[in-house]
Amino acid sequence: MGSSTTSAALLCLLSGVVAAIQTPQTVFLDKQQASSVISRQKRNTGVSNPPASLEQVCMEKVCTYEQARSVFQDSYRTDIFWAVYVDGDQCVEKPCKNGAMCLDSVGGYDCVCKAGFSGVHCEKDETLCPLQKGCSQFCKPGYGSYECSCATGWKLSSTDRKKCEPAVPLPCGKLSSMSRWSERLLSNQRSNFEGLSCSPTECPWQALLKSSESTGFCSGVILKTNLVLTSAQCANKYTQFQVGVGKRRTSYEDGEQSLFVKIVHIHPRYVEGRPENDLAVIEAP
Incomplete structure (x- = not known):
């Protein structure tokens, strides 16, 4: 009987040891568990109420800016709301x-x-050349x-970078008297090349297109020493x-020079009979 009791007690002891090995117990708690044990919950003492939610402050009733700021706790997020x-x-x-960002504000x-x-x-679109109030010469x-930019003899104004001002005393295209030019334009008797007669120093940039069949059939404007601008219908x-430069009349006069035509560049979008893109550049050798 005594031996049976001893054997039973020994068996229970061994069972406890095995259980302890299979489920090991740690002596120390991890950091999170330790913090949860030693931390103390804040209690509402009645001195200050917990912050209300946005729904309570501004959705259930109309709120003020200060009330909204008390919810967001900073001006930036409050302003957006x-x-x-x-x-x-x-x-x-x-x-x-054009892909711009929109910022909403009050009012x-x-x-x-x-x-x-x-x-x-x-x-x-500032990248495109405007037709109205754009560059006075080139764009x-x-x-x-x-x-x-400006033609030879001209420069951009220091006060307005869209306007060109003379860089030399008599740049190409400058009129000595606008009033005299306006009066002449009103009383103009159009010739066969539809131009205005100029005094010797008034229109040095003008050119005259002439052929064996006509002493002068169209006018043009000198762009460079070998380039003359005219209309596409005139060039065709x-x-x-030939191109006569240094001319003021259809008849021959002193100082006239005749330039041979090397090639004619018609505007690629010109359509015969239509005024749009009616431009051509005559290139001399």
Whole structure:
């Protein structure tokens, strides 16, 4: 009987040891468990109430800016919320053009334009040469903006980079008297080349197109020493012609020079009988 009791006690002891080995117990707690044990929950003492939610403050009733800020705790996020809360999101209809960013505000909105665009709604493309209020002489499109330039004898104004001013005393194209030119234009008797007669020093940039069949059938404008601008219909009128420079009349006069035509460049978009793109550049040797 005694031996049976001893054997049973020994068996229980061994079972406990095996169980302890299979399920090992750690002596120390990890950091998270330790923190949860030693940390103490804050209690509501009645001195200050916990912050209310946005729904409680501004959705269930109309709130003030200060009340909204007490929820967001900073001015930046409050301003974004307040702009929409007061009068709705005015950017929802996408008023800004050309990929601009719309910033809603109280009573309005602002468009932040991409490079090369301007205007209230970023509707103006500054990279293209405008037809109205653009460069006074030459214009070249660019990536961020267009660029103005001037003909020989002219320079860009220091106060307005769109306008050209004389760089020499008598640059090509400058009129000595606008009033005399206007009076002559009103009383002009058109000749067969539809031009205005000039005094010797008034129109040195003018040229005259002439052929064996006509002493002068069209006028032109000197661009460079070997380039003359005229209309496409004038350049197509005769297969062979010459360009007279230093002329003021259709008859021969001292100082006249005749240039032979090397090649005629017609505007690629010119359509015969239509006024659009009616341009041609005559190239001399």
